[in-house]
Amino acid sequence: MKIEQKQFNCPVEATLSLIGGKYKPLVLWHLKSQPLHYMELQRLIPKATPKMLSGQLHDLEDCGMINREVIPEKPPKTIYSLTAFGKSIIPVLNAMCDWGTSYLDGLDIQPVCCPSQSKK
Amino acid sequence: MKIEQKQFNCPVEATLSLIGGKYKPLVLWHLKSQPLHYMELQRLIPKATPKMLSGQLHDLEDCGMINREVIPEKPPKTIYSLTAFGKSIIPVLNAMCDWGTSYLDGLDIQPVCCPSQSKK
DNA sequence: AAGGGTGCTATCTTTTTTGAAAGTATCTAT
DNA sequence: ATAGATACTTTCAAAAAAGATAGCACCCTT
Numbered sequence: 134m135k136i137e138q139k140q141f142n143c144p145v146e147a148t149l150s151l152i153g154g155k156y157k158p159l160v161l162w163h164l165k166s167q168p169l170h171y172m173e174l175q176r177l178i179p180k181a182t183p184k185m186l187s188g189q190l191h192d193l194e195d196c197g198m199i200n201r202e203v204i205p206e207k208p209p210k211t212i213y214s215l216t217a218f219g220k221s222i223i224p225v226l227n228a229m230c231d232w233g234t235s236y237l238d239g240l241d242i243q244p245v246c247c248p249s250q251s252k253k
Numbered sequence: 254m255k256i257e258q259k260q261f262n263c264p265v266e267a268t269l270s271l272i273g274g275k276y277k278p279l280v281l282w283h284l285k286s287q288p289l290h291y292m293e294l295q296r297l298i299p300k301a302t303p304k305m306l307s308g309q310l311h312d313l314e315d316c317g318m319i320n321r322e323v324i325p326e327k328p329p330k331t332i333y334s335l336t337a338f339g340k341s342i343i344p345v346l347n348a349m350c351d352w353g354t355s356y357l358d359g360l361d362i363q364p365v366c367c368p369s370q371s372k373k
Numbered sequence: 374a375a376g377g378g379t380g381c382t383a384t385c386t387t388t389t390t391t392g393a394a395a396g397t398a399t400c401t402a403t
Numbered sequence: 404a405t406a407g408a409t410a411c412t413t414t415c416a417a418a419a420a421a422g423a424t425a426g427c428a429c430c431c432t433t
Contacts, residue, residue: 182424
């Protein structure tokens with residue numbers, strides 16, 4: 134279903150409908166610092182199956198948050214990067230990261246990756 | 254599954270695991286300004302079925318974000334309110350709301366409710 | 374020519390989430 | 404006595420999301 138046809142009771146819901154997918158925040162998070170190839174993302178997010186990862190990448194591309202560019206090398210590679218629109222959501226990711234970090238701190242849980250990446 | 258047993262690759266995921274439910278941001282959003290009765294929430298969120306709404310309220314109560322208090326009136330009422338922990342997530346909701354608002358503005362979509370509630 | 378790397382897609386199954394509809398218990402107003 | 408309000412729960416069904424597994428097409432190296 135296209136976003137234009139959805140009804141939102143709250144802008145928060147619109148935000149979640151774009152970045153609420155299981156691995157989407159993680160993909161955006163990794164792309165925040167630099168563009169990455171498909172296999173690099175796959176290695177950074179090993180729990181995502183290829184189907185899941187490519188599905189999430191398609192969704193993010195369809196909603197204009199990431200660019201997908203094929204580089205015709207010997208084995209052709211694909212590079213994913215944030216668009217300007219994708220970059221615009223970084224403050225939201227930072228807010229979620231900050232809150233999540235202090236929450237996990239209180240539980241004595243360390244996230245597997247992303248150590249305090251919200252600092253600029 | 255309890256949150257303590259989950260593994261997060263990113264604090265953002267921890268945040269989403271608590272507030273990512275379909276109506277949870279909306280519930281928190283409504284409770285941000287004042288405590289509400291069950292039926293008030295039901296009227297504010299008509300798309301949620303009773304099962305869904307009470308499920309989301311249970312989840313939020315279980316994770317310590319909202320208080321549930323039964324008031325023994327003639328027809329007994331229940332009042333829901335944010336805990337201190339629940340209030341701590343308001344900045345995240347505000348960031349999501351701000352981003353969602355400008356995103357929907359660009360699409361010429363007006364959310365059904367919550368007009369610019371992120372301002373204090 | 375056989376195996377490995379890249380970047381996926383296709384199928385099928387399972388799990389999770391959501392929804393629709395009805396039921397329940399108590400009290401009050403008509 | 405009947406109907407309505409409050410605050411849910413229960414049961415069954417449907418839909419959506421996620422996972423497992425396999426396959427493919429291309430090129431390169433050995």
